[in-house]
Amino acid sequence: xxxxxxxxxxxxxxxxxxxxxxxxxxxxxxxxxxxxxxxxxxxxxxxxxxxxxxxxxxxxxxxxxxxxxxxxxxxxxxxxxxxxxxxxxxxxxxxxxxxxxxxxxxxxxxxxxxxxxxxxxxxxxxxxxxxxxxxxxxxxxxxxxxxxxxxxxxxxxxxxxxxxxxxxxxxxxxxxxxxxxxxxxxxxxxxxxxxxxxxxxxxxxxxxxxxxxxxxxxxxxxxxxxxxxxxxxxxxxxxxxxxxxxxxxxxxxxxxxxxxxxxxxxxxxxxxxxxxxxxxxxxxxxxxxxxxxxxxxxxxxxxxxxxxxxxxxxxxxxxxxxxxxxxxxxxxxxxxxxxxxxxxxxxxxxxxxxxxxxxxxxxxxxxxxxxxxxxxxxxxxxxxxxxxxxxxxxxxxxxxxxxxxxxxxxxxxxxxxxxxxxxxxxxxxxxxxxxxxxxxxxxxxxxxxxxxxxxxxxxxxxxxxxxxxxxxxxxxxxxxxxxxxxxx
Numbered sequence: 001x002x003x004x005x006x007x008x009x010x011x012x013x014x015x016x017x018x019x020x021x022x023x024x025x026x027x028x029x030x031x032x033x034x035x036x037x038x039x040x041x042x043x044x045x046x047x048x049x050x051x052x053x054x055x056x057x058x059x060x061x062x063x064x065x066x067x068x069x070x071x072x073x074x075x076x077x078x079x080x081x082x083x084x085x086x087x088x089x090x091x092x093x094x095x096x097x098x099x100x101x102x103x104x105x106x107x108x109x110x111x112x113x114x115x116x117x118x119x120x121x122x123x124x125x126x127x128x129x130x131x132x133x134x135x136x137x138x139x140x141x142x143x144x145x146x147x148x149x150x151x152x153x154x155x156x157x158x159x160x161x162x163x164x165x166x167x168x169x170x171x172x173x174x175x176x177x178x179x180x181x182x183x184x185x186x187x188x189x190x191x192x193x194x195x196x197x198x199x200x201x202x203x204x205x206x207x208x209x210x211x212x213x214x215x216x217x218x219x220x221x222x223x224x225x226x227x228x229x230x231x232x233x234x235x236x237x238x239x240x241x242x243x244x245x246x247x248x249x250x251x252x253x254x255x256x257x258x259x260x261x262x263x264x265x266x267x268x269x270x271x272x273x274x275x276x277x278x279x280x281x282x283x284x285x286x287x288x289x290x291x292x293x294x295x296x297x298x299x300x301x302x303x304x305x306x307x308x309x310x311x312x313x314x315x316x317x318x319x320x321x322x323x324x325x326x327x328x329x330x331x332x333x334x335x336x337x338x339x340x341x342x343x344x345x346x347x348x349x350x351x352x353x354x355x356x357x358x359x360x361x362x363x364x365x366x367x368x369x370x371x372x373x374x375x376x377x378x379x380x381x382x383x384x385x386x387x388x389x390x391x392x393x394x395x396x397x398x399x400x401x402x403x404x405x406x407x408x409x410x411x412x413x414x415x416x417x418x419x420x421x422x423x424x425x426x427x428x429x430x431x432x433x434x435x436x437x438x439x440x441x442x443x444x445x446x447x448x449x450x451x452x453x454x455x456x457x458x459x460x461x462x463x464x465x466x467x468x469x470x471x472x473x474x475x476x477x478x479x480x481x482x483x484x485x486x487x488x
Contacts, residue, residue, distance in 0.1 A: 045134035050121035056167035063114035073112030164359035168226035185269035300383035391422035436482035
């Protein structure tokens with residue numbers, strides 16, 4: 001759904017809706033009846049019914065007669081309507097669960113005032129208004145719980161309808177598709193020549209389900225097409241909060257204000273620019289060796305790339321009002337995305353990848369932006385160990401997933417939790433590569449001198465006591481003992 005709805009589009013849409021032989025389960029006409037409670041219940045009913053009908057949006061129209069569908073005009077003004085001292089739109093949004101996108105449009109048709117309420121279809125679960133779910137049965141608004149067959153049908157639909165198949169904007173022309181999507185970037189990433197004509201371009205975009213034909217003519221741009229190749233995510237109201245934010249702080253706290261950047265392009269077409277910008281902000285260290293002074297990034301750039309890609313791919317797009325974010329501090333970098341992971345954070349290294357957005361993941365693999373084999377986290381930990389950094393943290397704060405990379409700290413400045421986490425991740429990395437943790441491998445991981453084997457043994461003992469690793473050969477001496485992750 002584009003942010004701007006041209007007047008001629010709105011007039012055309014009203015005329016098309018008026019041509020319907022009768023009200024449908026996804027369209028309701030009113031003259032002046034605009035009681036707030038009723039509007040809220042219609043929001044729920046129409047959103048749920050649009051999902052069942054396979055429509056991207058439902059509509060509530062004021063200023064059109066209920067019977068003949070003729071334009072009669074309305075006195076309803078949503079911009080000035082209030083519930084108590086609260087604006088109508090804010091009150092409605094606060095009363096909906098989950099939050100869905102809806103917008104009021106004022107338009108003049110045949111010299112008469114018409115108000116059009118455009119309502120996004122329900123996704124993943126039925127929409128409630130003030131705790132109650134509604135549905136349309138024919139032209140009547142009913143409680144969903146009174147029609148269990150429709151409720152079952154809705155849940156079956158939600159179970160198999162991925163975010164990517166949803167519609168970001170409907171009924172656009174060939175020219176609008178080419179204006180809204182960065183189609184040259186698509187062909188560059190596919191390493192294909194740009195077709196000679198517009199029909200060839202549109203056919204290629206359709207093959208990868210970036211666009212689909214619209215029943216009313218023209219095209220629908222799918223969420224998949226918009227999120228990956230939007231020239232400007234702000235052009236799509238349901239996606240603009242999904243743009244990646246990058247914030248650089250002056251110190252190691254969020255109170256140390258800094259500069260903020262929002263990547264407004266689609267994830268695929270804008271990925272290299274985004275990564276270049278992030279890496280350009282990363283702190284660096286000067287390393288002196290054999291008469292040469294060399295500047296090294298504080299964090300492995302490839303590790304940052306993998307974690308940013310993961311945040312984009314594995315986020316929960318149905319979480320409204322939140323998007324992925326990179327926060328750069330003086331001593332760490334935090335990469336956060338909405339939604340809890342589908343895999344236990346302690347098993348990120350060894351568990352085959354699971355993605356709630358397989359359409360996004362599949363295309364980004366084809367573009368070689370992310371790993372095909374699910375080895376991205378393995379690579380991150382391997383790079384962290386090569387830089388001898390503290391082990392990264394993978395955590396789940398309040399329904400979000402966050403990955404944290406830390407700047408270099410000597411072993412003597414790592415706390416016990418840091419040391420145990422590093423030993424555990426080292427054991428996991430060795431295990432997936434058919435190896436086992438030993439005193440020698442721990443010394444290599446932390447840069448411990450061979451003469452200081454006792455320090456490595458103390459690290460292993462801490463991890464054993466914490467229950468994150470286990471001994472696999474008790475019948476040998478300390479020098480030859482090997483360890484695996486507790487779960488292996």
